[in-house]
Amino acid sequence: MTAIAADLLVGASTDFLRNFSPFNRMEPEALAFVAERAVLAFHPRGSDILTTEMGVPRHFYIVQRGKVQARQTGATAVTEYASLSLGPGECFPIGAISAQRPSTNAYVAVEDSFCFQITDEEFLQLMQMSPVFHLFCTQYIASLLNQSRQQLQTTFSQRAAEQQTMTTPLGQLIKREPVCVGPYTPTRAALEQMNAEHIGCMVVVDDEKHPVGVLTQSDLLPRVILAGFDLERPIGELMTANPHQLAATASAYDAALEMATHGVRHLLVVDAEGRIKGVVSERDLFSLQRISLRQIRAGIENAADVGALKRASKDIRQLALNLIAQGIGAEQLTQFISALNDALTRRVIQLALERHDLVGIDFGWMSFGSEGRHEQTLSTDQDNGIIWRCPEMEAAEPIRQRLIAFARDVNAGLAGCGFPLCKGNIMAGNPELCLTLDEWRSRFGSWIREPVPEALLNASIFFDFRVLYGNERLGDQLRAWLNKIVKGNSAFLRMMAGNALQVAPPLGRLRDFVVEDDGTIDLKKSGARLFVDVARILALRTGVDSSSTAQRLRQASVKMGVTADEVAAIIDGFHFVQLLRLRAQHLESEHDGQTDNRVDPDSLNELDRRILKESFRQARKLQLRLKLDYQL
Amino acid sequence: MNNWLSRLLTSSASSEPLSEQARRTLAQWAALPDADLGRAHFETRYVVINTEASGLDLDKDRVLAVSAVGVDGGIVAPQDSYYAVLGEQPVSALTGLLQAAGKAPLVVFNSAFNRTMLERALEEHLGLNADWLWIDLYFILPALFPERIERPARLADWMSSFGIETFQRHHALGDGWAIAQLFLAAQARALAQSALSPRGLAELERSYRQYRRKV
Numbered sequence: 001m002t003a004i005a006a007d008l009l010v011g012a013s014t015d016f017l018r019n020f021s022p023f024n025r026m027e028p029e030a031l032a033f034v035a036e037r038a039v040l041a042f043h044p045r046g047s048d049i050l051t052t053e054m055g056v057p058r059h060f061y062i063v064q065r066g067k068v069q070a071r072q073t074g075a076t077a078v079t080e081y082a083s084l085s086l087g088p089g090e091c092f093p094i095g096a097i098s099a100q101r102p103s104t105n106a107y108v109a110v111e112d113s114f115c116f117q118i119t120d121e122e123f124l125q126l127m128q129m130s131p132v133f134h135l136f137c138t139q140y141i142a143s144l145l146n147q148s149r150q151q152l153q154t155t156f157s158q159r160a161a162e163q164q165t166m167t168t169p170l171g172q173l174i175k176r177e178p179v180c181v182g183p184y185t186p187t188r189a190a191l192e193q194m195n196a197e198h199i200g201c202m203v204v205v206d207d208e209k210h211p212v213g214v215l216t217q218s219d220l221l222p223r224v225i226l227a228g229f230d231l232e233r234p235i236g237e238l239m240t241a242n243p244h245q246l247a248a249t250a251s252a253y254d255a256a257l258e259m260a261t262h263g264v265r266h267l268l269v270v271d272a273e274g275r276i277k278g279v280v281s282e283r284d285l286f287s288l289q290r291i292s293l294r295q296i297r298a299g300i301e302n303a304a305d306v307g308a309l310k311r312a313s314k315d316i317r318q319l320a321l322n323l324i325a326q327g328i329g330a331e332q333l334t335q336f337i338s339a340l341n342d343a344l345t346r347r348v349i350q351l352a353l354e355r356h357d358l359v360g361i362d363f364g365w366m367s368f369g370s371e372g373r374h375e376q377t378l379s380t381d382q383d384n385g386i387i388w389r390c391p392e393m394e395a396a397e398p399i400r401q402r403l404i405a406f407a408r409d410v411n412a413g414l415a416g417c418g419f420p421l422c423k424g425n426i427m428a429g430n431p432e433l434c435l436t437l438d439e440w441r442s443r444f445g446s447w448i449r450e451p452v453p454e455a456l457l458n459a460s461i462f463f464d465f466r467v468l469y470g471n472e473r474l475g476d477q478l479r480a481w482l483n484k485i486v487k488g489n490s491a492f493l494r495m496m497a498g499n500a501l502q503v504a505p506p507l508g509r510l511r512d513f514v515v516e517d518d519g520t521i522d523l524k525k526s527g528a529r530l531f532v533d534v535a536r537i538l539a540l541r542t543g544v545d546s547s548s549t550a551q552r553l554r555q556a557s558v559k560m561g562v563t564a565d566e567v568a569a570i571i572d573g574f575h576f577v578q579l580l581r582l583r584a585q586h587l588e589s590e591h592d593g594q595t596d597n598r599v600d601p602d603s604l605n606e607l608d609r610r611i612l613k614e615s616f617r618q619a620r621k622l623q624l625r626l627k628l629d630y631q632l
Numbered sequence: 633m634n635n636w637l638s639r640l641l642t643s644s645a646s647s648e649p650l651s652e653q654a655r656r657t658l659a660q661w662a663a664l665p666d667a668d669l670g671r672a673h674f675e676t677r678y679v680v681i682n683t684e685a686s687g688l689d690l691d692k693d694r695v696l697a698v699s700a701v702g703v704d705g706g707i708v709a710p711q712d713s714y715y716a717v718l719g720e721q722p723v724s725a726l727t728g729l730l731q732a733a734g735k736a737p738l739v740v741f742n743s744a745f746n747r748t749m750l751e752r753a754l755e756e757h758l759g760l761n762a763d764w765l766w767i768d769l770y771f772i773l774p775a776l777f778p779e780r781i782e783r784p785a786r787l788a789d790w791m792s793s794f795g796i797e798t799f800q801r802h803h804a805l806g807d808g809w810a811i812a813q814l815f816l817a818a819q820a821r822a823l824a825q826s827a828l829s830p831r832g833l834a835e836l837e838r839s840y841r842q843y844r845r846k847v
Contacts, residue, residue, distance in 0.1 A: 009710035561823035
């Protein structure tokens with residue numbers, strides 16, 4: 001009887017698919033294969049179906065009803081379209097799932113949409129069994145490659161232009177026509193225009209377009225609101241007269257100097273006749289400085305030995321300190337550090353590979369803990385391991401010995417570059433952590449089956465793994481397996497939850513904060529870790545592949561029915577704690593102190609103290625949710 | 633009263649002893665653990681139940697066919713479905729339905745009719761009084777999507793509002809497939825409105841019914 005029902009529904013799917021290419025041309029058994037396996041899911045308007053951050057796609061989607069938009073993400077566009085709409089019968093992703101890599105597009109439901117989906121494995125099987133489908137996919141990818149070649153050329157010319165960096169003439173940095181008013185314009189009209197055009201700086205010009213003054217957003221509070229300025233009076237009475245200006249031929253460097261000297265955030269750019277050409281902001285200049293990141297990166301990638309890398313690692317540190325001083329946000333900062341440390345580690349591995357012949361051995365270099373989460377701070381010791389696959393018909397032990405010798409070399413190289421050896425010996429050179437995929441599975445499996453305290457502690461370090469070098473597919477397979485095993489084991493998740501709840505946020509009943517004996521708060525133990533631990537559990541429970549805390553929270557919240565605002569507040573809280581940690585480490589390294597994660601709340605200014613308190617409240621909220629979910 | 637009596641009489645008249653197999657299935661079903669109604673949608677398997685009857689008169693008409701479509705973790709899979717005509721073998725059709733549904737929370741469209749018909753058939757043929765959680769989309773949909781239709785409406789109206797089609801209307805599984813798709817949309821909207829679990833949906837339905845009674 002069940003068979004009859006399934007046949008009816010499969011028949012309905014078949015009839016639907018037959019209306020569209022390539023399914024209408026497909027071999028009957030291949031079409032039946034799709035229709036039998038395709039399951040239906042709903043995606044409300046505005047929701048992400050697949051993004052780059054979700055990692056290697058687990059599903060192949062066919063739109064059944066509604067509209068899905070594909071948007072380019074990332075720095076360089078791969079295709080000529082910026083966005084593309086997909087309607088009923090159209091499928092995605094094709095390139096990413098064929099190549100088993102994260103999608104470069106974000107797929108968002110722009111209407112309430114229903115999509116059929118099959119798993120990535122079923123997709124690959126379908127490619128094998130159906131020549132028609134195979135041809136459809138390869139032609140699609142070929143057309144993408146063609147587009148991307150053209151795109152690459154434009155990107156190269158763009159990059160060549162960017163290389164001029166701080167010597168770029170200001171004229172080239174102007175992004176839009178300046179918004180100007182005359183000095184007799186009523187202030188209200190000028191402010192309304194600022195608001196409508198979303199600009200931070202209004203230029204006041206005379207009849208010949210010579211700038212005579214500026215009004216910026218930061219002037220509004222003291223001069224307008226607090227001063228009770230009458231908005232009907234002309235803007236000429238309110239503006240800052242004789243604004244700072246530079247010629248369009250002056251360089252970005254000149255502008256940075258001018259801004260730093262006079263403490264202003266905007267500069268007016270004028271032509272040879274002194275007429276306004278545009279406004280350059282501090283932010284425009286900052287985007288230029290990112291190229292120096294690229295230069296450090298090039299330094300890493302070309303380093304010939306560990307000595308050269310040592311210098312690069314000092315550069316990374318210095319850059320991080322500069323960026324902290326400039327007030328950059330914690331999320332970007334940790335991403336910078338993580339990206340550069342990754343590049344550094346990869347180079348150390350490449351250098352070691354020149355001395356160790358590992359050709360033909362399928363392996364991946366894994367990072368655990370904060371490195372695995374892309375959340376390194378300035379004082380992070382090594383947490384790494386190796387995952388490998390033993391070729392059939394070969395003895396495992398000799399290969400393992402070669403991998404261990406290689407790993408010890410890498411561990412020593414990393415130590416030389418300023419990543420201290422791990423005190424707990426969580427390093428790839430440790431034979432216990434140089435395991436095959438099957439061995440990792442059985443290691444993880446034993447922790448899940450017997451969640452004793454030590455196993456839970458291990459899970460909190462090792463489950464945040466990612467593959468940093470080598471065959472990423474091994475890591476993906478381990479992740480997919482782990483998510484599947486844990487999902488069906490709510491007893492284990494409950495134990496993890498109990499463990500995560502052992503430390504409460506240091507909020508006091510009477511005083512703002514509960515401090516330790518020395519008057520400080522440990523921002524790692526009773527701050528960041530509270531967020532990290534809950535995010536890990538939510539990710540395991542909802543099957544999120546990402547290992548980063550912010551991504552885990554964002555992706556899991558969609559399934560948990562937490563609103564975007566709520567999750568944004570939680571993530572902001574996490575990032576603020578991380579920022580304070582980085583700042584504390586920054587101060588200590590300047591004074592040559594031991595870098596740890598302590599902060600004395602009394603040393604913070606009023607604003608930071610309040611934000612810290614709010615951040616801990618967010619952590620408490622997150623914990624409370626866990627408590628309710630697992631009735632702990 | 634008349635109705636109750638006639639049912640009692642027919643049921644005792646037609647009730648032959650259940651076969652060994654049917655009793656075993658019933659015992660297996662009874663031994664299943666109750667569904668955890670506090671779990672999130674993405675961890676819950678719901679079952680959309682639908683019936684096909686000889687007419688719309690609760691007193692006179694009978695169930696002709698039944699269907700079940702699983703909605704497991706926000707996914708409808710064709711393999712997780714059931715359809716059977718009662719015909720000559722109502723016992724096997726209904727025990728099959730029990731096997732397909734398990735003790736999952738049930739989703740129907742218009743429980744006043746479907747639930748009543750089905751419960752009566754289960755009692756008549758299997759002697760079963762099952763205590764399920766029933767969630768009625770007839771009330772849930774206008775509660776969640778007032779911008780589409782602001783009062784309880786017919787299935788056809790909701791299908792056209794969402795552009796949902798099915799392979800055969802007024803067929804227990806044909807309509808069940810459409811109801812399952814409506815329920816997918818309802819789950820997503822319910823998440824945004826903090827009805828996160830089967831119990832949350834049941835509470836939403838209850839408060840909407842109370843609200844309808846007042847207006």
